[in-house]
Amino acid sequence: MKVEIWSDVMCPFCYIGKRRFEAALQQFPHKDKVEVEWKSFQLNPDMQTDPNISINQYLADVKGWTLDYARQMNNHVTQMAAEVGLTYNMDKAVVANSFKAHRFTHLAKKHGLGEAAEEALFKAYFTDSRNVDDDDTLIELGVSIGLDAETIKTTLETDAFADEVRYDIAEAQQLGIRGVPFFVMDQKYGVSGAQANEVFSQTLDKAFNEWNQQRPAIQVTDGPTCGPDGNC
Structure with a gap:
């Protein structure tokens, strides 16, 4: 069964939601039959990368908040994360701006490292205060998860995977997704936000049971066979 997760690297609730979903999945008895795929979403496509201003100041300017209120909101999510x-x-x-980071994630996904890329980006942004729109930073992160440095460099110097990012965003719009994180289980059930572990567990159970029931049973016609023990 597939679980698709739309997220943005700068979304504080996405990293929290990731941890809560992981906790629920770890306890799920059929976790070995669950495939997780991360999808791109941009909360603010027009954001201009600027290491010289604080995220508090940016939020105050964009949302019309006071600087003190922006700090309060970020302190709140910091406590949730803890x-x-x-x-x-x-x-x-x-x-x-997260568009380049999303292209990087699609490169990693191509090599079976999508999950590792998401984790590396979240940690880089929220914990290590790294610039996730910087080529050298992304190359360093990519190498740390097993990608080739030259491949990352070449990818970032072109518009490779830009269409894949835009496709994910368009797909989110078609599904009516207006915020992230957003989890879609078996293309049937959606969970919006960093919900409690129990919500993820309940939805996983429901989606998996329906998915499992819909799989056609194999009709077997018996005949001569050889087994792994060498008996024929």
Whole structure:
């Protein structure tokens, strides 16, 4: 059964939601039959990368908040993150457009490293205060998860995987997704936001049971065979 997750690297609830979903999946008795695929989403496609301003100031300017209120909101999500074992350093987060990071993720996905890329990007942005729109940063992250440095460099210097990112975003719009994280299980059930573990567990159970029932049973006609023990 497939679980598709739309997220953006700069979304604080996406990293928290990732941890809560992982906790639910770890306890799921059929986790070996669940395939997880990460999808791209941009909360602010027009964001301009600017390491010289704080994320608090950026949010205050864009949303019309006071600087103090922006700090309060970021302190709130920092506390939520701590509850699932994550360390957020929001005061040091680098304001960065995420489109290039999403292209990087699609490169990693092509090599079976999509999950590792998501984790590396989230940690880089929220914990390590790295610029995820910077080529050298992405190359370093890619090498750390097993990608080839030259392949990453070549990818980032072109528009490779840009169409894949746009396709994910368009697909989200078709599904009516307006915010992330958004989890779609077996293309039937959606979970919006960093829900409690129990919500993920219940939805996993429901989606898997229906998926499992719909799989056609194999009709077997017996005949002469050889077994792994060598008996024929």
